[in-house]
Amino acid sequence: xxxxxxxxxxxxxxxxxxxxxxxxxxxxxxxxxxxxxxxxxxxxxxxxxxxxxxxxxxxxxxxxxxxxxxxxxxxxxxxxxxxxxxxxxxxxxxxxxxxxxxxxxxx
Numbered sequence: 001x002x003x004x005x006x007x008x009x010x011x012x013x014x015x016x017x018x019x020x021x022x023x024x025x026x027x028x029x030x031x032x033x034x035x036x037x038x039x040x041x042x043x044x045x046x047x048x049x050x051x052x053x054x055x056x057x058x059x060x061x062x063x064x065x066x067x068x069x070x071x072x073x074x075x076x077x078x079x080x081x082x083x084x085x086x087x088x089x090x091x092x093x094x095x096x097x098x099x100x101x102x103x104x105x106x107x
Contacts, residue, residue, distance in 0.1 A: 001058045002037040003046055006068045008054035009033055010101035012092040015085045017046040017055060028082035029075060030106035031089060036076035037069075052096050067102075075107070 010032045018026040018033070025039035026046075035046070035055075047055045056062065058069055095101065 001042055002040040002072075003035050003042065003044075003055055004037075004058050004061050004069050004072050005033050005035055006054050006056060006061060006065045007099070007101050008052050008097065009050075010105050011095040011098075012052055012054070012088055014051050014054075014088045014092065015082065016049045016051060018082050019085045020045040020049050021083075024081050024083050025076075026082050027076045027079035029079045032075075032105055033082065034072040034075045034079065037073050038076075078107075 013028075013031055013033055015026075015028075015033065022043060022045070023039050023041050025036045025041075027034050027036060037058075042057075047057070061068060089095075
């Protein structure tokens with residue numbers, strides 16, 4: 001099992017999670033983070049670090065967001081690794097908890 005970044009991260013991109021990852025499994029896109037399932041060792045350290053509860057174990061991804069499992073795997077191959085915390089996006093607070101943000105994902 002791997003961990004998965006889901007919809008709530010889009011347009012927020014808090015990076016608290018990347019600093020605790022012991023295997024550098026996080027990859028960064030313009031307005032979203034993903035976890036590489038081939039690198040993730042299921043250590044559980046990232047999940048509690050996410051301030052907006054956007055990270056879930058693969059088997060516990062919320063209903064309707066199962067497509068994020070494949071999306072994380074796909075985008076991890078294209079995006080660079082991120083290992084250090086950065087500031088969230090400028091309007092992150094405005095987007096926290098907003099549903100159905102997939103249409104805003106920038107690749």
